[in-house]
Amino acid sequence: MYKNFTSAQGETVIGSPTQSLLLNKPLVNGVFHGGGVVFTSEQDPNVGTIKTWILNPVPQGQDEFSFDPNSGSCS
Secondary structure (H helix, E strand, C coil): HHHHHHHHHHCCCCCHHHHHHHHHHHCCCCCCCCCCCCCCCCCCEEEHHHHHHHHHCCCCCCCCCCCEECCCEEC
């Protein structure tokens, strides 16, 4: 899972979903995607989830897998 996360970061322009290949490729928005159309429209709930992730990056030095031993949860 961490490898997928790292790979997705390379396809992302943090703060700009419209410039991120992570969305443009599966929507086939002017970018060739060998896998074809994955999301049929911008209204797909998965598109919304990815947009939220791109627009709300975690603090520098952390990632979605960071663990806070004091709180017992991911930070």
